[in-house]
Amino acid sequence: MATNNPISVIYLQGGVMRIFVWNMLMQTHAETIVVFIYYAMGFIGLLLYVRAVSRPSDPRTTKYMLFFSFLLLLLASLGLYNGFVEKFITPT
Incomplete structure (x- = not known):
């Protein structure tokens, strides 16, 4: 349904x-x-995780890729959750 x-x-x-x-x-x-x-951050986090797990080249690089993939996924999920909560809170 579109709005005018x-x-x-x-x-x-x-x-x-x-x-x-x-x-x-x-x-x-x-x-x-x-x-x-937020969805793009989550998608990039998943891609980074898959890249780190499937082709581990250097242990240091893999560690950083796993850390930043977890960070991106965490921030994206918290942002989407916050948006979901804000959608159902009416202003007072």
Whole structure:
């Protein structure tokens, strides 16, 4: 379902800016970009993990690749979880 008036960001009273809309039928442009970046971070983390496990060349390189793949996956999952929680919290 598409909306006729897409919005980029929601501004609330007191200077609060909200990216995630608390309605499941609406989505802002900023929300789309943020969620895409989180999914891209997770995908790159998975690719880095597969590369580190499938072709271990140098132990030091493999260690760094595993560390950064874990870090990317952790940040992506926390960001997506935060977006999911923000989607269901109505402003007070």
